[in-house]
Amino acid sequence: MTFTLTYEFKLKPTAEQKEIFNEWLETNRQVYNYALGERKDWFKSRACDVTSCSIKSQYIIPADTQRPTYNSQAKALTDAKKQYPHLKQVQSQVLQQTLKRVETAFTNMWERNFGFPRFKKRGRMRSFVFPQFKNNPVMGNKIKLPVIGVVGFRKSRPIPEDAKVKQVRIVKRVSGWYAMITLQWDVNVPQPMPHGNALGIDVGLTSMVAASNGLLIKRPRFFVDGSRKLKLLQQRVSRKRKGSNNWLRAQQKVAKLHEYVANRRKDWHRKLSHQLCEGVGMIFVENLNLVGLSRGMLGKHCLDAGFGQFFNILEQTCFKRGVYFQKVDPRKTSQICPNCLHETGNKTLAERVHKCNNCGYITDRDVAASQVVLIRGLAAVGHTVKMLSEGKNTSFPMTKESHG
Template structure:
């Protein structure tokens, strides 16, 4: 119901009136479409999905081009590297909080299960995990906004994140939160009339972005040095350029014409994160 919120209360079906702390008022002209209730470590949250029928639906029929597209390579050394040579440092919120979590979990293990002190310790651990998740989500939103402010199309690899999360790199991948970030990026792009494109990830790091020849390298090898054309470039930057080219549908030979002639090395720079 549109009048379900009255002052500091919300009237929920089958539950009745519940006390509500409203973060911001519902804008004039918006109608409530759905209500989602979720339980978190520090309490219950209600999320309202709103609709403004006066706003026309956005279309995302944008064709990727070399000018309007940015390729991003997700990684564990850097959170991502763009096809323009910019990099976003990986924050590692979970790893930085491991000592704090270890202390809280140690306190929990010393409590009698089911006791008030045990319940308090459980809540403390859950709150710490929520704090980490909130920081990570905020970082993802800010990074997505920064990327979408630059171009209309963001190209990324179509990664099997669930499969990667089962490898020895699972802790680092889960800490980076690639899946959540790509979901946020895709939703925000769609809402803004922009677009994301997922490309085949096969050999994006191995293929030379300058000549197209495959150059095998180990994961520990961070520089792409092509023996065929002589180009020397950061491994992740090489992958990001390949991702962009695949999204655009250009062969490396067409893409080469759009870059600086004679360029053999591109230095990466860093995007400062909040």
């Protein structure tokens, strides 16, 4: 069994190496845009029937011309190096990986309903990849990159000696240059099995996390808290002459604020995931349609909460700590009573308390949803869930209200 993991380290390149990195990014951007333009022109030439053309204009490409693919464009790239010598300065496999990015963008458009790929303007290409190495490029706190040479990095964590370096991605951020080193082990890693106490989790905008044991954690508003400063910095950008040094410095301050917000959010997600893994053996969450949530009325707040990132980090933390993790069906979790499993109907966003007219069970709305998630998770792993009215094998407290 093959096990892969990506380690991130901050590079310490020299001024000359930084210049090479920037030149390579620009060359990769040009290759990306040319390959995308070639595919886009081919699609536009097939936009109408053979017997009719557009009223304004029409791309004309011979009918026997095949659709551009990765293989055809990689072959054309080899021929282009004879005409454009600056392409030879970039390692060949790095440019091939850029063509694969174009291919992946179109695959995502067809299979995952993504939008049509867009051209990258200057400064938008922020990474390039070395896909393989003959020998281990890591030497202590330095890494040897093809063509570029030895680059120092801050070794913030040890790299296992028995791991094989599969690829290295060089990433440019406003805070500096980073290396994403993908390591591979040929080992059999046992997956955590269901055991111990179980915890159901429901995520939301009022409470970031509502757990089946009654735990409620308020959602921090990372982006909203920084929006006032962001507005001020963006106003300063708009008052500068576009392309000037002052404009670039103002843009950099905006980028630094965005990175600061993203780092705060990720750090909080990691700490929260470790807190939730304390004393439990199973965690169940909803398998939400995150794309649909981001496009809804509250999409800005859903993106600020970062549900997708939180689920990914929580799954990684569960794996490291031996906790079983599973996603369950999210449908109607807020419309079912966890005590009697009776359907209570739709609730408005203003209704924050769950009250069942069938059994009289009362609790917080989000806690009730997390308890339904727990019931579905236990059923999915083969556990027998007793009716809570029997008062046996329950994992969360129950309260009832008498009816007069």
